[in-house]
Amino acid sequence: MSRRETTKLETRQLxxxxxxxxxxxxxxxxxxxRDIAREAGVSPASVVVHFKNKTALLEVALYEDxxxxxxxxxxxxxxxxxxxxxxxxxxxxxxxxxxxDRELYRVxxxxxxxxxxxxxxxxxxxxxxYLQFFGAMIEQEKxxxxxxxxADARIAASSLxxxxxxxxxxxxxxPNMPLNMALEWLAASAHQHLTGILTSKEGKGK
Amino acid sequence: MSRRETTKLETRQLxxxxxxxxxxxxxxxxxxxRDIAREAGVSPASVVVHFKNKTALLEVALYEDxxxxxxxxxxxxxxxxxxxxxxxxxxxxxxxxxxxDRELYRVxxxxxxxxxxxxxxxxxxxxxxYLQFFGAMIEQEKxxxxxxxxADARIAASSLxxxxxxxxxxxxxxPNMPLNMALEWLAASAHQHLTGILTSKEGKGK
DNA sequence: TGTACATCAGTGAACGCGCGTTCACTGATGTAC
DNA sequence: TGTACATCAGTGAACGCGCGTTCACTGATGTAC
Numbered sequence: 001m002s003r004r005e006t007t008k009l010e011t012r013q014l015x016x017x018x019x020x021x022x023x024x025x026x027x028x029x030x031x032x033x034r035d036i037a038r039e040a041g042v043s044p045a046s047v048v049v050h051f052k053n054k055t056a057l058l059e060v061a062l063y064e065d066x067x068x069x070x071x072x073x074x075x076x077x078x079x080x081x082x083x084x085x086x087x088x089x090x091x092x093x094x095x096x097x098x099x100x101d102r103e104l105y106r107v108x109x110x111x112x113x114x115x116x117x118x119x120x121x122x123x124x125x126x127x128x129x130y131l132q133f134f135g136a137m138i139e140q141e142k143x144x145x146x147x148x149x150x151a152d153a154r155i156a157a158s159s160l161x162x163x164x165x166x167x168x169x170x171x172x173x174x175p176n177m178p179l180n181m182a183l184e185w186l187a188a189s190a191h192q193h194l195t196g197i198l199t200s201k202e203g204k205g206k
Numbered sequence: 207m208s209r210r211e212t213t214k215l216e217t218r219q220l221x222x223x224x225x226x227x228x229x230x231x232x233x234x235x236x237x238x239x240r241d242i243a244r245e246a247g248v249s250p251a252s253v254v255v256h257f258k259n260k261t262a263l264l265e266v267a268l269y270e271d272x273x274x275x276x277x278x279x280x281x282x283x284x285x286x287x288x289x290x291x292x293x294x295x296x297x298x299x300x301x302x303x304x305x306x307d308r309e310l311y312r313v314x315x316x317x318x319x320x321x322x323x324x325x326x327x328x329x330x331x332x333x334x335x336y337l338q339f340f341g342a343m344i345e346q347e348k349x350x351x352x353x354x355x356x357a358d359a360r361i362a363a364s365s366l367x368x369x370x371x372x373x374x375x376x377x378x379x380x381p382n383m384p385l386n387m388a389l390e391w392l393a394a395s396a397h398q399h400l401t402g403i404l405t406s407k408e409g410k411g412k
Numbered sequence: 413t414g415t416a417c418a419t420c421a422g423t424g425a426a427c428g429c430g431c432g433t434t435c436a437c438t439g440a441t442g443t444a445c
Numbered sequence: 446t447g448t449a450c451a452t453c454a455g456t457g458a459a460c461g462c463g464c465g466t467t468c469a470c471t472g473a474t475g476t477a478c
Contacts, residue, residue, distance in 0.1 A: 110320035117379040151403035166368035196402025197357035
């Protein structure tokens with residue numbers, strides 16, 4: 001890597017560090033691009049050169065921390081627990097992580113998830129990777145005989161993620177909602193998805 | 207209602223009609239509050255008097271149409287069909303409705319659903335009402351013997367809505383996604399939630 | 413019933429703010445010969 | 446190896462735009478007496 005490229009990376013890192021600091025302390029909507037530039041000791045125009053707008057900066061600044069949180073959650077996952085318990089372990093880790101700054105992550109998710117597809121490459125890839133990992137986990141359960149062979153693992157993974165995500169949004173939107181309440185709600189939803197709600201006669205009939 | 211109140215309602219309606227028109231033709235992000243005021247033949251300041259900001263105006267301007275779409279979907283619901291088919295009927299009607307202007311409804315949902323709780327009273331109440339209706343529908347299925355008695359109807363209603371909502375967002379975020387693909391995806395997810403994915407041994411064991 | 417006053421929806425102009433964009437410029441780094 | 450030039454990250458100032466807010470004001474409607 002040439003000298004030019006390293007210094008460029010350095011300024012980029014300076015901006016990211018300043019952004020993370022201000023996003024957490026002042027809140028993402030209370031701090032301006034110029035604030036971040038000043039904090040980083042860099043020209044405002046330079047921030048725009050590196051990140052096309054505030055949302056892009058927000059995404060890049062935060063997704064690494066999320067990545068670490070996911071990695072931590074997966075690493076500490078109890079290997080012998082059942083599918084439901086492993087899912088809930090991940091959820092507990094992640095909800096706990098987001099609980100450190102609910103307001104910030106609410107804004108992050110709002111400004112990325114709901115943009116047109118393709119606007120948030122980092123988080124999109126992160127989600128895809130995770131869904132694949134989770135889908136593989138479910139496939140493995142089939143081999144163990146705990147999950148039915150006719151169940152579509154990709155659909156299951158994305159459905160369970162939808163449930164996880166909906167509860168997460170409720171959690172982030174309501175600052176007074178206790179962490180436990182969110183986890184219990186998700187546990188009930190996930191349990192239902194795993195076991196179904198139809199009587200066995202109906203269930204087989206489908 | 208006094209004369210003063212009626213004229214006030216009239217200007218409110220003028221603003222709402224102008225807003226609906228411009229939101230649909232120019233798109234919600236391409237038209238300004240001043241554009242809407244001009245279209246309505248009203249002072250810009252007057253718009254702010256009636257609606258505290260653009261998002262609030264967006265919510266009020268569109269939620270009535272959504273209400274009508276829901277009412278239509280419920281009214282045409284086949285009474286003798288199974289739970290899954292009735293759910294899919296509603297979904298088909300609603301996805302079709304949103305398909306008329308995906309971009310507009312994407313922005314609406316982004317700007318309301320993801321705000322702090324309490325910022326969007328109209329849509330919040332609409333969702334609550336619908337979840338209650340849907341929950342009652344599931345309770346009734348219990349009496350018919352198609353849904354298990356030990357299944358929590360409220361959890362089921364909100365879970366199925368989460369699945370519906372996730373697919374809807376994917377649909378709105380991707381302008382090229384065909385309506386049928388969204389419906390098939392949702393059908394698979396909903397079917398899974400109704401029937402579960404665990405083998406019966408595991409399912410009972412929970 | 414009439415008068416005098418209070419209320420209040422609506423007006424239009426102005427202001428401050430943050431964001432994105434543009435511009436000509438600097439100066440260090442890289443490269444061609 | 447040295448020189449002359451090209452490249453490009455970063456600068457700082459300026460601009461336009463949309464939003465929200467404020468302000469003093471108008472004039473119709475409502476109300477107290």
